[in-house]
Amino acid sequence: MKHRIVVVGAGYAGACTAETLARRLSPVDTEITVVNAVPDFVQRLRLHRLAAGQEIEAPKLTDVFAGTGIRLRVARVTAVDPERRTVTVADADGGGELGYDTLLYALGSRGADHGVPGAAEHAFDVAARPSALRPRERLDGLARQGEGGRVLVVGDGLTGIETATEITVSASQQHLHRARRREPRPCAASPPPARLARLTETWRRHKPDTTAHRPMVTRPRS
Known part of the structure; x- marks a missing residue:
């Protein structure tokens, strides 16, 4: 049975790690799945340019992972069960569960107002x-x-x-x-x-x- 690796999040950390694992590990022994809420790769380090009016490229993740053997699941993660080793996802088809042997949690961060009024x-x-x-x-x-x-x-x-x-x-x-x-x-x-x-x-x-x-x-x- 193949070792199942699930990568949650396809930002810089998740996408780069998944590609590195795909290069170093044999597809005969491992299966890599990346779960991301959107189908595009978001260049977060360049979002300040987008805010200022410039256009930044948003390549499709299917193109980013083309030829690597990585499976892409466009869905939102709703729960992680470490005891059962499953990730629950929701998508347009209703979602489901993904089993894993190794889980990489790379959902990143978000803006925080730190409770400042207004x-x-x-x-x-x-x-x-x-x-x-x-x-x-x-x-x-x-x-x-x-x-x-x-x-x-x-x-x-x-x-x-x-x-x-x-x-x-x-x-x-x-x-x-x-x-x-x-x-x-x-x-x-x-x-x-x-x-x-x-x-x-x-x-x-x-x-x-x-x-x-x-x-x-x-x-x-x-």
């Missing part, structure tokens, strides 16, 4: 794709109305710094775009030197320093 009702987070789209819709609405506003980012960790940086860059680009539209000119004409200097200075004032940004690699916690 945070749950009025603040945004970028911990998941749906929640990252909420500030994006808010900022897009202000841009369409030509209104400005203040953005307060609470937290100065990597997520907070990168979110503030991306929003600042996006706002600067929108400001320059609106400045150009308000002063139409013949297509063949070049901007006057004084106006070009003003635009350049505006960009320099608002453009953050992104030279320190480097790709980040995460690994499952032991």
